[in-house]
Amino acid sequence: xxxxxxxxxxxxxxxxxxxxxxxxxxxxxxxxxxxxxxxxxxxxxxxxxxxxxxxxxxxxxxxxxxxxxxxxxxxxxxxxxxxxxxxxxxxxxxxxxxxxxxxxxxxxxxxxxxxxxxxxxxxxxxxxxxxxxxxxxxxxxxxxxxxxxxxxxxxxxxxxxxxxxxxxxxxxxxxxxxxxxxxxxxxxxxxxxxxxxxxxxxxxxxxxxxxxxxxxxxxxxxxxxxxxxxxxxxxxxxxxxxxxxxxxxxxxxxxxxxxxxxxxxxxxxxxxxxxxxxxxxxxxxxxxxxxxxxxxxxxxxxxxxxxxxxxxxxxxxxxxxxxxxxxxxxxxxxxxxxxxxxxxxxxxxxxxxxxxxxxxxxxxxxxxxxxxxxxxxxxxxxxxxxxxxxxxxxxxxxxxxxxxxxxxxxx
Amino acid sequence: xxxxxxxxxxxxxxxxxxxxxxxxxxxxxxxxxxxxxxxxxxxxxxxxxxxxxxxxxxxxxxxxxxxxxxxxxxxxxxxxxxxxxxxxxxxxxxxxxxxxxxxxxxxxxxxxxxxxxxxxxxxxxxxxxxxxxxxxxxxxxxxxxxxxxxxxxxxxxxxxxxxxxxxxxxxxxxxxxxxxxxxxxxxxxxxxxxxxxxxxxxxxxxxxxxxxxxxxxxxxxxxxxxxxxxxxxxxxxxxxxxxxxxxxxxxxxxxxxxxxxxxxxxxxxxxxxxxxxxxxxxxxxxxxxxxxxxxxxxxxxxxxxxxxxxxxxxxxxxxxxxxxxxxxxxxxxxxxxxxxxxxxxxxxxxxxxxxxxxxxxxxxxxxxxxxxxxxxxxxxxxxxxx
Numbered sequence: 001x002x003x004x005x006x007x008x009x010x011x012x013x014x015x016x017x018x019x020x021x022x023x024x025x026x027x028x029x030x031x032x033x034x035x036x037x038x039x040x041x042x043x044x045x046x047x048x049x050x051x052x053x054x055x056x057x058x059x060x061x062x063x064x065x066x067x068x069x070x071x072x073x074x075x076x077x078x079x080x081x082x083x084x085x086x087x088x089x090x091x092x093x094x095x096x097x098x099x100x101x102x103x104x105x106x107x108x109x110x111x112x113x114x115x116x117x118x119x120x121x122x123x124x125x126x127x128x129x130x131x132x133x134x135x136x137x138x139x140x141x142x143x144x145x146x147x148x149x150x151x152x153x154x155x156x157x158x159x160x161x162x163x164x165x166x167x168x169x170x171x172x173x174x175x176x177x178x179x180x181x182x183x184x185x186x187x188x189x190x191x192x193x194x195x196x197x198x199x200x201x202x203x204x205x206x207x208x209x210x211x212x213x214x215x216x217x218x219x220x221x222x223x224x225x226x227x228x229x230x231x232x233x234x235x236x237x238x239x240x241x242x243x244x245x246x247x248x249x250x251x252x253x254x255x256x257x258x259x260x261x262x263x264x265x266x267x268x269x270x271x272x273x274x275x276x277x278x279x280x281x282x283x284x285x286x287x288x289x290x291x292x293x294x295x296x297x298x299x300x301x302x303x304x305x306x307x308x309x310x311x312x313x314x315x316x317x318x319x320x321x322x323x324x325x326x327x328x329x330x331x332x333x334x335x336x337x338x339x340x341x342x343x344x345x346x347x348x349x350x351x352x353x354x355x356x357x358x359x360x361x362x363x364x365x366x367x368x369x370x371x372x373x374x375x376x377x378x379x380x381x382x383x384x385x386x387x388x389x390x391x392x393x394x395x396x397x398x399x400x401x402x403x404x405x406x407x408x409x410x411x
Numbered sequence: 412x413x414x415x416x417x418x419x420x421x422x423x424x425x426x427x428x429x430x431x432x433x434x435x436x437x438x439x440x441x442x443x444x445x446x447x448x449x450x451x452x453x454x455x456x457x458x459x460x461x462x463x464x465x466x467x468x469x470x471x472x473x474x475x476x477x478x479x480x481x482x483x484x485x486x487x488x489x490x491x492x493x494x495x496x497x498x499x500x501x502x503x504x505x506x507x508x509x510x511x512x513x514x515x516x517x518x519x520x521x522x523x524x525x526x527x528x529x530x531x532x533x534x535x536x537x538x539x540x541x542x543x544x545x546x547x548x549x550x551x552x553x554x555x556x557x558x559x560x561x562x563x564x565x566x567x568x569x570x571x572x573x574x575x576x577x578x579x580x581x582x583x584x585x586x587x588x589x590x591x592x593x594x595x596x597x598x599x600x601x602x603x604x605x606x607x608x609x610x611x612x613x614x615x616x617x618x619x620x621x622x623x624x625x626x627x628x629x630x631x632x633x634x635x636x637x638x639x640x641x642x643x644x645x646x647x648x649x650x651x652x653x654x655x656x657x658x659x660x661x662x663x664x665x666x667x668x669x670x671x672x673x674x675x676x677x678x679x680x681x682x683x684x685x686x687x688x689x690x691x692x693x694x695x696x697x698x699x700x701x702x703x704x705x706x707x708x709x710x711x712x713x714x715x716x717x718x719x720x721x722x723x724x725x726x727x728x729x730x731x732x733x734x735x736x737x738x739x740x741x742x743x744x745x746x747x748x749x750x751x752x753x754x755x756x757x758x759x760x761x762x763x764x765x766x767x768x769x770x771x772x773x774x775x776x777x778x779x780x781x782x783x784x785x786x787x788x789x790x791x792x793x794x795x796x797x
Contacts, residue, residue, distance in 0.1 A: 262530040275544035323563035326611040378548035
């Protein structure tokens with residue numbers, strides 16, 4: 001039996017009734033970080049996370065630094081282990097069912113074509129809901145496929161998929177009772193399989209499995225939860241309603257952005273490596289001599305001039321806009337328009353120059369407040385360059401009660 | 412220190428010189444300068460040269476200047492100090508003469524901005540001025556650097572976007588008679604206000620164009636000045652000021668401390684104050700920067716700049732004409748050349764020979780700010796020996 005202490009969810013604000021879409025500064029990694037941070041917020045205390053399982057079919061890099069960026073963004077030590085796994089809903093349930101305490105399982109959908117979203121479940125030793133594997137079947141019916149290099153194929157036969165894919169998988173599972181939520185299917189199909197009317201899930205891939213756990217809060221009780229993908233399926237039994245923390249802002253219509261081709265944006269990996277920890281963990285350099293904070297960290301203290309050393313220390317993640325501008329002119333490699341802001345961070349003598357996220361360009365004003373969140377600032381010569389962006393509170397307020405809310409657990 | 416005079420000045424027209432490389436622009440500017448030395452210049456008299464160029468094109472700058480201008484037997488030093496390059500080249504050459512090391516020196520400034528495609532220019536230039544890890548990927552295009560300041564300035568001061576437009580209207584008008592200017596046409600406040608947004612709060616007409624060009628000055632010591640002219644223009648003061656490089660480290664973004672420091676130093680050396688300046692060439696790469704600079708240079712009280720532009724004080728014919736050449740806004744802005752070309756304009760103003768002459772101008776100030784907004788250079792020139 002695995003104990004889930006909390007489930008966190010994240011949806012980008014952008015999208016339509018058909019589903020959410022990625023913001024121009026988001027990818028599977030930034031979504032994973034947002035969901036993982038929501039799960040940790042839901043768990044309340046600082047849990048000892050030793051392992052992160054990151055399940056998606058849209059890993060930003062197939063070879064490279066996703067793991068380090070993930071740990072830094074979530075705020076976990078760099079000696080935690082990271083499993084980067086290609087998979088959908090059943091893979092997420094498989095990871096969850098076998099997970100030890102101290103594991104964070106994150107499912108992410110970050111496709112360019114389908115609905116996007118992310119959710120994470122924290123497995124811990126203390127309070128939580130019990131999760132147990134009921135059954136699993138792994139079969140092949142690749143009606144949707146993606147080749148190495150990204151080419152997407154669609155066989156386009158919904159009846160074949162329904163009857164010989166999901167249908168046979170569920171038959172093989174020989175479930176003792178009807179599921180209360182099913183992840184991986186369109187709402188209508190899911191409804192047909194469930195006891196009662198299941199909540200509609202925002203995604204159908206890896207994240208959908210954990211959105212299904214979160215949906216138990218709406219069902220009001222635990223029960224059998226099923227994740228399916230083409231010919232495969234995994235079923236779990238959940239013995240209650242988990243604590244859920246949702247970071248799900250209200251829907252905004254995607255901005256009309258101009259993308260200008262041009263030469264690659266250059267990157268210095270030497271500079272990238274030096275800046276990495278402070279930049280992705282949102283840390284300042286704190287002067288050993290006088291305690292002054294510097295962003296970015298610097299050898300010579302900006303206040304006392306000491307060069308005797310400094311150490312990284314976490315920065316506040318909220319602040320107020322000191323000045324802001326909006327770039328309308330086309331910039332090669334960056335979608336325009338975009339807003340930049342200098343943010344006075346709360347309670348410290350530190351300002352940060354950042355991009356604005358989660359709100360249409362030009363809507364943030366001097367004096368507005370917001371929070372700092374990890375985003376993909378740019379893609380530089382093929383390398384995602386992550387850093388922090390300002391998510392204005394005005395955007396959060398528009399989202400109403402959906403954003404940043406923890407729902408109590410019901411057993 | 413010895414007194415130093417400008418005795419010759421020349422420049423190419425500013426514009427998109429697709430047909431001219433740096434190797435053409437440099438000798439053109441130097442030859443025009445030489446042709447305008449009243450009593451003539453034997454090029455063999457030139458003992459040293461300072462060359463301000465922000466970027467490099469077609470190779471390393473000092474060698475190209477020496478090679479293309481026939482100056483292979485003298486020391487040539489490149490000066491690069493962001494958009495303050497031009498006036499800093501003047502400053503370095505000034506000390507070369509004032510110190511007694513040389514009697515006759517050349518100052519040249521040039522840049523070939525339009526040597527790159529319009530699309531690649533942005534990232535190339537950003538690479539010169541940004542922290543590679545922290546600021547470069549944000550897309551802090553050149554107008555955004557200054558817009559961050561001007562947005563806060565408009566928030567705190569009574570100035571409005573209309574006042575920005577008035578600066579553009581004035582400088583466009585000033586450029587019309589200037590044969591060297593890039594944008595020689597008048598615009599209206601409505602046109603400026605309704606032009607496309609580049610980086611809010613800047614519209615198209617708030618921004619300098621991209622320009623190529625070169626400018627040259629001949630500086631000589633007081634000991635030899637009579638050999639070249641009977642109407643020298645004296646370099647009365649020079650100053651350079653710096654600030655924190657990153658915007659997030661600048662405490663008050665409604666002012667440019669480098670300008671305050673540079674102008675203070677130049678005024679002190681000249682033994683004069685802002686009230687003594689009859690005409691100025693001020694760094695108006697973006698309209699709002701001219702307004703803020705009125706205050707930093709001491710022409711207006713804090714947040715009082717809007718009154719000067721509103722009342723025509725800084726138009727030719729007003730009490731304190733600024734940018735009679737058209738400024739960077741309408742004359743153009745090849746960064747290395749800009750400060751040197753400001754001094755070319757002021758040399759002509761102080762000798763009563765300018766295309767857009769300010770009546771009775773005796774003392775003048777040239778100002779650059781760049782870096783972004785982390786370095787300023789100021790030069791004070793006068794027809795009075797002092």
